[in-house]
Amino acid sequence: MVKICCIGASYVGGPTMAVIALKCPSIEVAVVDISVPRINAWNSYQLPIYEPGLDAVVKQCRGKNLFFSTDVEKHVREADIVFVSVNTPTKTTRGLGAGKAADLTYWESAARMIADVSKSDKIVVEKSTVPVKTTEAIEKILTHNSKGIKFQILSNPEFLAEGTAIQDLFNPDRVLIGGRETPEGNKAVQALKDVYAHWVPEDRILTTNLWSAELSKLAVNAFLAQRISSVNAMSALCEATGADVTQVSYAVSKDTRIGPKFLNASVGFGRSCFQKDILNLVYICECNGLLEVAEYWKQVIKINEYQKNRFANRVVSSMFNTVSNKKIAILGFAFKKDTGDTRETPAIDVCKGLLGDKARLSIFDPQVTVDQIQRDLTMKKFDWDHPLHLQPISPTTVKQVTCVWDAYEATKDAHGICILTEWDEFKNLDFKRIYDNMQKPAFVFDGRNIVNVDQLREIGFIVYSIGKPLDAWLKDMPAVA
Ligand SMILES: NC(=O)c1ccc[n+]([C@@H]2O[C@H](COP(=O)([O-])OP(=O)(O)OC[C@H]3O[C@@H](n4cnc5c(N)ncnc54)[C@H](O)[C@@H]3O)[C@@H](O)[C@H]2O)c1
Numbered sequence: 226m227v228k229i230c231c232i233g234a235s236y237v238g239g240p241t242m243a244v245i246a247l248k249c250p251s252i253e254v255a256v257v258d259i260s261v262p263r264i265n266a267w268n269s270y271q272l273p274i275y276e277p278g279l280d281a282v283v284k285q286c287r288g289k290n291l292f293f294s295t296d297v298e299k300h301v302r303e304a305d306i307v308f309v310s311v312n313t314p315t316k317t318t319r320g321l322g323a324g325k326a327a328d329l330t331y332w333e334s335a336a337r338m339i340a341d342v343s344k345s346d347k348i349v350v351e352k353s354t355v356p357v358k359t360t361e362a363i364e365k366i367l368t369h370n371s372k373g374i375k376f377q378i379l380s381n382p383e384f385l386a387e388g389t390a391i392q393d394l395f396n397p398d399r400v401l402i403g404g405r406e407t408p409e410g411n412k413a414v415q416a417l418k419d420v421y422a423h424w425v426p427e428d429r430i431l432t433t434n435l436w437s438a439e440l441s442k443l444a445v446n447a448f449l450a451q452r453i454s455s456v457n458a459m460s461a462l463c464e465a466t467g468a469d470v471t472q473v474s475y476a477v478s479k480d481t482r483i484g485p486k487f488l489n490a491s492v493g494f495g496r497s498c499f500q501k502d503i504l505n506l507v508y509i510c511e512c513n514g515l516l517e518v519a520e521y522w523k524q525v526i527k528i529n530e531y532q533k534n535r536f537a538n539r540v541v542s543s544m545f546n547t548v549s550n551k552k553i554a555i556l557g558f559a560f561k562k563d564t565g566d567t568r569e570t571p572a573i574d575v576c577k578g579l580l581g582d583k584a585r586l587s588i589f590d591p592q593v594t595v596d597q598i599q600r601d602l603t604m605k606k607f608d609w610d611h612p613l614h615l616q617p618i619s620p621t622t623v624k625q626v627t628c629v630w631d632a633y634e635a636t637k638d639a640h641g642i643c644i645l646t647e648w649d650e651f652k653n654l655d656f657k658r659i660y661d662n663m664q665k666p667a668f669v670f671d672g673r674n675i676v677n678v679d680q681l682r683e684i685g686f687i688v689y690s691i692g693k694p695l696d697a698w699l700k701d702m703p704a705v706a
């Protein structure tokens with residue numbers, strides 16, 4: 226029986242391995258992590274991450290051919306194939322490349338551990354998103370101390386998106402496998418292909434050299450984020466001219482060369498992946514002396530910062546240029562719907578912007594805990610190009626924040642509402658009831674374009690939707706970005 230071990234039991238390691246176990250009953254899969262609470266949660270009824278469809282997959286395989294464990298060394302030692310799916314955040318502290326380069330500390334320590342504990346030949350699969358040429362460094366670590374054991378290293382980047390991870394894994398656009406172009410490398414690629422071939426059609430399994438696989442992952446994220454920044458840049462122009470960004474993006478999407486996906490204007494893209502992977506790309510360009518190329522990709526992140534600032538400024542300027550001591554309801558804190566993940570969520574920047582102007586915030590998100598919100602709002606944000614108001618806020622400011630478990634509670638007596646995540650349940654709220662319980666004039670700032678603007682205006686709200694023709698009230702109060 227082939228044995229797989231995956232180091233890192235989080236958003237990628239957990240769902241990916243659960244799907245491999247489900248689709249390949251003849252393979253034994255162990256997912257290991259150094260975090261005891263995380264592994265305990267995987268072995269309980271309350272999984273550590275919220276992902277639609279994940280519970281059912283885990284329930285079918287756990288204890289049969291899917292195991293979660295903190296005994297990292299044992300499972301690595303026994304495995305034929307070791308996936309490494311640890312965190313590769315942006316290097317935030319001082320040192321070479323700080324603020325842009327990927328921090329490979331976790332990857333390196335995983336590689337050293339694999340080299341130390343292995344007693345048989347292994348295929349090591351790079352699942353984490355890493356800079357181009359990381360495999361080369363990992364190869365050196367593994368082979369330096371290999372005691373005659375042979376390691377083949379493959380790059381197999383993951384393209385799942387949170388909130389749709391299970392459907393993305395069941396039906397991937399492609400599976401990408403990069404390997405050494407040697408007989409041993411080809412054999413390792415084939416072994417991994419055989420795993421995916423249990424459910425992925427052969428024409429969707431692409432094989433490349435190692436560097437193409439690593440770079441393709443960064444390229445895809447850069448292209449996706451670039452689409453969002455492009456449509457968000459258009460949204461500012463729409464507001465200035467009276468065009469409607471939904472109409473514009475629909476017209477753009479009808480061009481078959483462009484297509485319809487990833488063209489929704491929003492308060493900004495979140496999650497560390499887009500920002501960290503583009504910063505990573507920028508750093509690689511700079512290291513290769515390609516300064517203009519680096520500047521080009523940096524602009525995608527700058528527009529994202531601009532969009533978040535623009536939104537917070539719009540709220541303040543619309544409400545008579547101050548939100549001091551006003552209650553603002555924040556509906557949604559996660560970076561997108563159907564996940565509890567808040568990493569780099571635009572809500573952090575918008576909330577910090579409003580708190581900087583001394584607003585009182587009442588926050589509701591169906592999947593994010595109070596502790597997480599407090600942690601996010603007090604955490605120091607690393608400074609790559611951030612305005613001052615996004616720096617850490619003081620404990621007194623945090624007292625201006627309450628978290629509640631109901632949208633009606635959050636909006637009670639509020640002066641304004643900011644919708645920051647597109648949760649489906651926000652579309653069906655009783656806005657008449659909400660309006661009746663709010664201070665007047667009552668404002669709605671829709672950062673996800675999910676509300677029916679006409680209906681809300683009829684109720685009496687002053688409504689701001691990203692990239693839409695402005696309410697007469699707002700026209701006279703231009704937002705300064
Ligand atoms: N989250 C996504 O949607 C997504 C999608 C595609 C790719 N990726 C990439 O996949 C990688 C993992 O992402 P994630 O969101 O699952 O990461 P994460 O940061 O949520 O979790 C990483 C896990 O690895 C564990 N870990 C770190 N070092 C370890 C070690 N030496 N031994 C055992 N466990 C260790 C940590 O305890 C943690 O549970 C990243 O490189 C990310 O860029 C993420």
Ligand SMILES: O=c1ccn([C@@H]2O[C@H](COP(=O)(O)OP(=O)(O)O[C@H]3O[C@H](CO)[C@@H](O)[C@H](O)[C@H]3O)[C@@H](O)[C@H]2O)c(=O)[nH]1
Pocket residue numbers: 354383384385386387388446449453486487488489490491492493494495496498499560561
């Ligand atoms: O038209 C759009 C689409 C998305 N977003 C925002 O963009 C962010 C990212 O969304 P999404 O890409 O759906 O989620 P992620 O889980 O971050 O997935 C991205 O990042 C992963 C990590 O690398 C990749 O594996 C995925 O392919 C890639 O889509 C979220 O804040 C969304 O709200 C928009 O504002 N407008």
